[in-house]
Amino acid sequence: MKGDVLILEEHHYKAAKKIVKKIIGKIERNKNRYVIAVAGESGSGKSETAKALADELEKYGIKSVILGQDDYFHLPPKSNDAKRREDSEWLGPHVEVNLDALENNLKDAINGSDEITKPLVDYKKDTIEQEKISLTGIKVIIAEGTYTSLLKNVDIRIFIARSRLDTLAHRLKRNRGGEAEDPFVEQVLKTEHKIIAGHIQLADFVITKNYEVIIKD
Numbered sequence: 001m002k003g004d005v006l007i008l009e010e011h012h013y014k015a016a017k018k019i020v021k022k023i024i025g026k027i028e029r030n031k032n033r034y035v036i037a038v039a040g041e042s043g044s045g046k047s048e049t050a051k052a053l054a055d056e057l058e059k060y061g062i063k064s065v066i067l068g069q070d071d072y073f074h075l076p077p078k079s080n081d082a083k084r085r086e087d088s089e090w091l092g093p094h095v096e097v098n099l100d101a102l103e104n105n106l107k108d109a110i111n112g113s114d115e116i117t118k119p120l121v122d123y124k125k126d127t128i129e130q131e132k133i134s135l136t137g138i139k140v141i142i143a144e145g146t147y148t149s150l151l152k153n154v155d156i157r158i159f160i161a162r163s164r165l166d167t168l169a170h171r172l173k174r175n176r177g178g179e180a181e182d183p184f185v186e187q188v189l190k191t192e193h194k195i196i197a198g199h200i201q202l203a204d205f206v207i208t209k210n211y212e213v214i215i216k217d
Helices: 010-029 046-059 077-086 099-110 168-174 176-181 183-202
Strands: 034-040 063-068 115-122 127-134 138-144 156-160 205-207 213-215
Touching: 010 034, 010 046, 010 156, 010 205, 010 213, 034 046, 034 099, 034 183, 046 063, 046 138, 046 156, 063 099, 077 183, 099 115, 099 138, 156 183
Parallel strands: 034 138, 034 156, 063 138, 156 205
Antiparallel strands: 115 127, 205 213
16 A cells, blocks of 8 residues: 555564464465465564565565555545544455455455456545556565455465554554544454454464464364
């Protein structure tokens, strides 16, 4: 998403290093492109973790592309927020997010496409454009976003187990659109927590609120 701000810290790289070390063999042996999903609540560090994973993979000579779920909303951010405020049902993966479009991009990537066309949100302009992404030389696709645990075409799922209370400091740092101090947004995050709390059960790796990595059997 255009206009998003990433704040990478040492714990993001530490977690990424541990995860990549565990899966690098699988990635190298995989004949098709390898897909990693990074999920968690708002402000949990999904985008930062995805970037840290990409940087760590680069050390092994493996190039990756990050697909952010924020680009796959049906409405751009400000319009989506307005819709949420007028319609209490406008929330969740099967309402406001076009997961099918993301799934189709993943399918194309896995099937060997050299290029995909995806939506691109411009946060400041509150618009959704289209962009073409070259996949030449790309071995790994990293899909990050709140609901990416639900994606089917994924090899490894990572879940960041940090609630809205754990993520408050991070959300205040980025304070996107003043949302960190908005009571309505806090209520949305409470509902979001209920929606995705069970997604931790789908994960292969869990990153705790202290950014320790737990490998699930």
